[in-house]
Amino acid sequence: MPVVLLERLPLPSLRTYVTVSVLLTSCAIYYAHLAQNVALGRISDPSSTQTNTDGAPKTPPTWPKTSEGYFYDKIAILIGEGWCVWALINMAYCCLILVGKLIQRIVFGKLRVSEQQHVKDKFLNFMFYKFIFIFGVMNVQNMDEVLLWCTWFSVLCLLHLLTQLCKDRFEYLSFSPTIPLSHHVKVLVLLAVIQTNCAFLLLLSVFVGYVYAGINIFAFMAAECILLMTKSMYVIVRYAIHLWDMNHEGVWENRAIYVYYAELIFELATLSIDFCHHLHMLLWGHIFLSMASLVICMQLRYLFHDFQRRIRRHKNYLRVVSSMEARFAMATKEELEDNNDDCAICWEGMDTARKLPCGHLFHSACLRSWLEQDTSCPTCRMNLSDPSERTTQAPVTGDINGNEPRPDAQNNDLQNQMTNHFFHFDGSRYVSWLPSFSVEVTHTQILGNGLDVNLAPIHTSQLDNMARQVQEVFPTVPLSSVVDDLRMTHSVELTIENIIEGRVTIPPAGFPSRTHQSLLTTPASATTPPPGGAVPVPMGSGSVPVLPSQGVNLLPSLGGAAMAADETRENGADLMDGHDGLNEPGARNLLLFGDSKEEPSAMYGHRFSKSAAERETMLGRRKEHMLEQARRRFASRQLSQGCVDDNSTSYASLDHQENLYPSLNVDSAIRFTSAHVPGSEASDGQQDIANSIRERAYLAAQRRMRHN
Amino acid sequence: MAGSALKRLMAEYKQLTLNPPEGIVAGPVDEENFFEWEALITGPEETCFEGGVFAAKLTFPSDYPLSPPKMKFTCDIFHPNIYSDGRVCISILHAPGDDPMGYESSAERWSPVQSVEKILLSVVSMLAEPNDESAANVDAAKTWRDNRARFNEIAHQTVRKSLGL
Ligand SMILES: [Zn+2]
Ligand SMILES: [Zn+2]
Numbered sequence: 001m002p003v004v005l006l007e008r009l010p011l012p013s014l015r016t017y018v019t020v021s022v023l024l025t026s027c028a029i030y031y032a033h034l035a036q037n038v039a040l041g042r043i044s045d046p047s048s049t050q051t052n053t054d055g056a057p058k059t060p061p062t063w064p065k066t067s068e069g070y071f072y073d074k075i076a077i078l079i080g081e082g083w084c085v086w087a088l089i090n091m092a093y094c095c096l097i098l099v100g101k102l103i104q105r106i107v108f109g110k111l112r113v114s115e116q117q118h119v120k121d122k123f124l125n126f127m128f129y130k131f132i133f134i135f136g137v138m139n140v141q142n143m144d145e146v147l148l149w150c151t152w153f154s155v156l157c158l159l160h161l162l163t164q165l166c167k168d169r170f171e172y173l174s175f176s177p178t179i180p181l182s183h184h185v186k187v188l189v190l191l192a193v194i195q196t197n198c199a200f201l202l203l204l205s206v207f208v209g210y211v212y213a214g215i216n217i218f219a220f221m222a223a224e225c226i227l228l229m230t231k232s233m234y235v236i237v238r239y240a241i242h243l244w245d246m247n248h249e250g251v252w253e254n255r256a257i258y259v260y261y262a263e264l265i266f267e268l269a270t271l272s273i274d275f276c277h278h279l280h281m282l283l284w285g286h287i288f289l290s291m292a293s294l295v296i297c298m299q300l301r302y303l304f305h306d307f308q309r310r311i312r313r314h315k316n317y318l319r320v321v322s323s324m325e326a327r328f329a330m331a332t333k334e335e336l337e338d339n340n341d342d343c344a345i346c347w348e349g350m351d352t353a354r355k356l357p358c359g360h361l362f363h364s365a366c367l368r369s370w371l372e373q374d375t376s377c378p379t380c381r382m383n384l385s386d387p388s389e390r391t392t393q394a395p396v397t398g399d400i401n402g403n404e405p406r407p408d409a410q411n412n413d414l415q416n417q418m419t420n421h422f423f424h425f426d427g428s429r430y431v432s433w434l435p436s437f438s439v440e441v442t443h444t445q446i447l448g449n450g451l452d453v454n455l456a457p458i459h460t461s462q463l464d465n466m467a468r469q470v471q472e473v474f475p476t477v478p479l480s481s482v483v484d485d486l487r488m489t490h491s492v493e494l495t496i497e498n499i500i501e502g503r504v505t506i507p508p509a510g511f512p513s514r515t516h517q518s519l520l521t522t523p524a525s526a527t528t529p530p531p532g533g534a535v536p537v538p539m540g541s542g543s544v545p546v547l548p549s550q551g552v553n554l555l556p557s558l559g560g561a562a563m564a565a566d567e568t569r570e571n572g573a574d575l576m577d578g579h580d581g582l583n584e585p586g587a588r589n590l591l592l593f594g595d596s597k598e599e600p601s602a603m604y605g606h607r608f609s610k611s612a613a614e615r616e617t618m619l620g621r622r623k624e625h626m627l628e629q630a631r632r633r634f635a636s637r638q639l640s641q642g643c644v645d646d647n648s649t650s651y652a653s654l655d656h657q658e659n660l661y662p663s664l665n666v667d668s669a670i671r672f673t674s675a676h677v678p679g680s681e682a683s684d685g686q687q688d689i690a691n692s693i694r695e696r697a698y699l700a701a702q703r704r705m706r707h708n
Numbered sequence: 709m710a711g712s713a714l715k716r717l718m719a720e721y722k723q724l725t726l727n728p729p730e731g732i733v734a735g736p737v738d739e740e741n742f743f744e745w746e747a748l749i750t751g752p753e754e755t756c757f758e759g760g761v762f763a764a765k766l767t768f769p770s771d772y773p774l775s776p777p778k779m780k781f782t783c784d785i786f787h788p789n790i791y792s793d794g795r796v797c798i799s800i801l802h803a804p805g806d807d808p809m810g811y812e813s814s815a816e817r818w819s820p821v822q823s824v825e826k827i828l829l830s831v832v833s834m835l836a837e838p839n840d841e842s843a844a845n846v847d848a849a850k851t852w853r854d855n856r857a858r859f860n861e862i863a864h865q866t867v868r869k870s871l872g873l
Binding site: 171174175176177178241242246255256344345346347348366369370373374376378379381607608612613615616618619622623626627630631633635637 | 711712714715716718719720721722725726728731733735736738739740741742743746748750759760761770771773774803819820821867868871872873
């Protein structure tokens, strides 16, 4: 909030500010010079006051003098005069800013927008809190003291900002594989300089505390220094790990562990130091019930929460690690050789790996980081929550001591999902379309409500796994029906039997697939008339009865869906007609899929340059080529179509066109044959993919036909 | 975490360059930042989007491939599963724990074995067969269902626009 306010302030540009400062300072010096001359003139020749103000600078100094004495006199005059002092202070800040700017130029070059924003935020926040500190906590009255504190914090602020920049820049540099070494060296040197400065400031604080100000002041100053030191040290450590990793061939198995523990230690250290620092402020300040104490209390609360969060995440991490190590053995040499494939998570070769019960192999580190957020096999989605955890389930879940071997599976999942979302929550990622945090929390509740109608709970990924097995046998049966039936039977065999005997209800045409939400009756689907059931049910509407908060967020879209449902009822007949059109293109896909091999689209592929610049130009050329080809094709199609009818735009309902315009039919026939022209330069991989698309289209078409 | 993500993205980029799927070109917008990609997708044949070349931006998280990237079309596209601002709403782009009601089976959702290529192929098949059950653009879903001719007309305009014609 302070940031927002301050952001609206019109700040002068650096150039103006420097100019004004220089002018002001020279005015002050000129004034001092003048005053000195006047004073000196008076001393040397009290009668001749005609060395007037105008001529003063030009008069050559005729008196004998030591330049030192002259200089000190001037300083004395400057300090004696109020406005001169301010001008000098202003100049000092100006110099500080220029120094900062210079370092930024040398080390970072032009700042990116996000870096600028970060620096700005950091700066304003820093100002705000230090203002509170000086006037709220220390309650400094004396002008000199205020000045001293300001100087101290200004230097700190500069170092903080530079650290922040280093951190941002490091993160950015780590996004690219092609960074010249000099960049890294510059940033690292700057970090080293910051460290040295911190050490110096720490010494200074010891000195000040010891000689003048006492233990409290020392503690305040030292805390600031140490905080800054930890922050910059953390960046250095991360940097070192990153550089080591990048120059290291193959997989560095323990990298993730180092990174994790570095992060953990530094984060906890920073949080606890900051917490103590603020607590100290609150207790020492004796300023309860003032604005400052309020701000500090807020800060304390925030720090405490962060700390707690971090600890909880660490517990989850430890649990995952121990459970993984206990249950998934390392793969043997033979298994690794049999597998002969890369790790599916990082796409790198495996020298060592862990084997999941489903037979899939992964790097230990890769698997661990995945299990931290999910409990299923990444490849086949088999549920991996510990079955022994499930059997030993007990109502004792809040055991903080961790004596309990492990919480039961359901709680395990709950905790997992909650903690996950708590910790891995990336606002922008979810917030864009998911209403709120509570969504995640209720996830498991809904699972509980929705799944265990009367039987034991069954995990979704397990269900999906079973559903996939069934679908392998019956690809034509919609997944939703399979899942619905599986929820009843809990057994692949029974469901298959049900399908064979025709006991599985297959939804009428118009429900293309996946109608999971039918189990969870929703307001929207309740109003849906069965035959024209393809109403856009908004995401998550099914949870409305369970979760009011989410319901509120979804109200607008729900309204839309209800409207759509109304309309559906009105135009029922139209909709039915529409279905024929709907089904047609799919069926045609089956016949005509995968032609357009007329141009060698791969002509710029098949080579992956080592040089970044070349890669970039090649990618650009491929894009251009693709666009050009598409344009050409479009134009020729327009041409062939144009001679029949300019306005014919409905591509999907091809059967109409077929009946009305025989010429088009010929066109597609030609294209159909061209698909089988030999010598299309497709590689095997391309062919596979084309096949898979074709197969998918085929399945979809088959499904539709069956519904009809 | 960015280190492993970077390696993986590099591998994917290499694969997409050496072995590009038909009608798809994808790669980093700028080699300086491997976490922002641009992809060009050709509208699938025999659908109303046939012939169009649609540009989309993929933004990868620093813990990729543990979390899915975000995808957003940078051109106008009127489709039931694409928000009006271009964000793509398909199950493969949703994190496993993302779905509050088991609405999508988790099998279809993100997992580290998915890849840019699979995402783009899913988007192609989404263009071919909109799923109007989980509509992101209710308007488009309605048009698609109730007024197919109109939808095709709009799609055709989109195609034309995407080609800059
Ligand atoms: Zn791996
Ligand atoms: Zn598996």
